[in-house]
Structures are given as C-alpha cells and as structure tokens.
Amino acid sequence: MFPSLSGFKSHPHHHKKTYPKIVDFALFLKKKHRLMDSTIESKVRRIKRLAKKVNLWNVEEVKDVITLSPWRNSYKELMEYAYCDWCEFQGFKHKPRSYYRKETLPYIPIGKDIDHLIAGINKKYAPLLQLLKESGWRSRSFNSRNSVFNNL
Numbered sequence: 001m002f003p004s005l006s007g008f009k010s011h012p013h014h015h016k017k018t019y020p021k022i023v024d025f026a027l028f029l030k031k032k033h034r035l036m037d038s039t040i041e042s043k044v045r046r047i048k049r050l051a052k053k054v055n056l057w058n059v060e061e062v063k064d065v066i067t068l069s070p071w072r073n074s075y076k077e078l079m080e081y082a083y084c085d086w087c088e089f090q091g092f093k094h095k096p097r098s099y100y101r102k103e104t105l106p107y108i109p110i111g112k113d114i115d116h117l118i119a120g121i122n123k124k125y126a127p128l129l130q131l132l133k134e135s136g137w138r139s140r141s142f143n144s145r146n147s148v149f150n151n152l
Helices: 020-033 037-053 059-068 073-090 111-120 126-135 139-143
Strands: none
Touching: 020 037, 020 073, 037 059, 037 073, 059 073, 111 126
C-alpha cells in the first residue's frame, strides 16, 4: 500500500504501472531491427497492453489471451508479431501464429455525403469537387501527369 497525502492508504491499482524493460525493448527494436519510431511506439503499446492482461513470460497464456480476445484477426496478428519481437528481446523463441484476415469492402460515400463535403469545403475547391463529382472522374485521372489541372 502507498501512503497518500490525506492519510488513508490507496490501492496499488490506482498508481500507474511502470514497465522497466520497455525502454530497453524499444532500444532493441531500434538497433537490431532498425524500425521506424512509429512502428516501435505501436509495438511497445501492444506489449504494454498484453502485459496488463497476462504474464509475458508464459507463452501459452499469451497465446490464449490473444486468441480469445475480441480483436480483429489483423490486430491479433500484429499482437503476435509484437510478442515475437519481445520474446527475441528476452532471449527465447516464439513462432507467431498467422490469422485469416477478413477482407472488407471500402467505404463508398453516397451522394448526400459528397454534397455535405462540397458544402463544407473552402470556396476555392468547391467548384473543382463539384466538377469531379458530376463528371465521374477517378483519382488516377485527376493525379496523372497529363491532367488538365497541371496547367492551371
């Protein structure tokens, strides 16, 4: 128990949990795998999330937690890869499971959504978006080097 200013003892779960090896893990990822900072941050976040749920030293428990969690399969796979790197950092082997990634269809906005976007955008770009909507241009033709708008 930790003493507090008001005289009562607070519970340990109210205090922020520290993970002393996390900094070393981040440095390991930077040196050994030469990952970008954003990738390192996301892997560290995943390991912290796992550490809150389960003992990271017990591989079977970690596998069970990842498998039984309500996360999408793509996120479970990312958790497996982060845990695999953690195991490598700690000096033992772990082969990550692969999960079937369910493909989802992209969001295609309806006409009202596009009209709301055009109404809320800067007056400079609204006529251009209106033209794109009415003519049915695709992003490839708009971004091509031979586009009409390159000469404006």
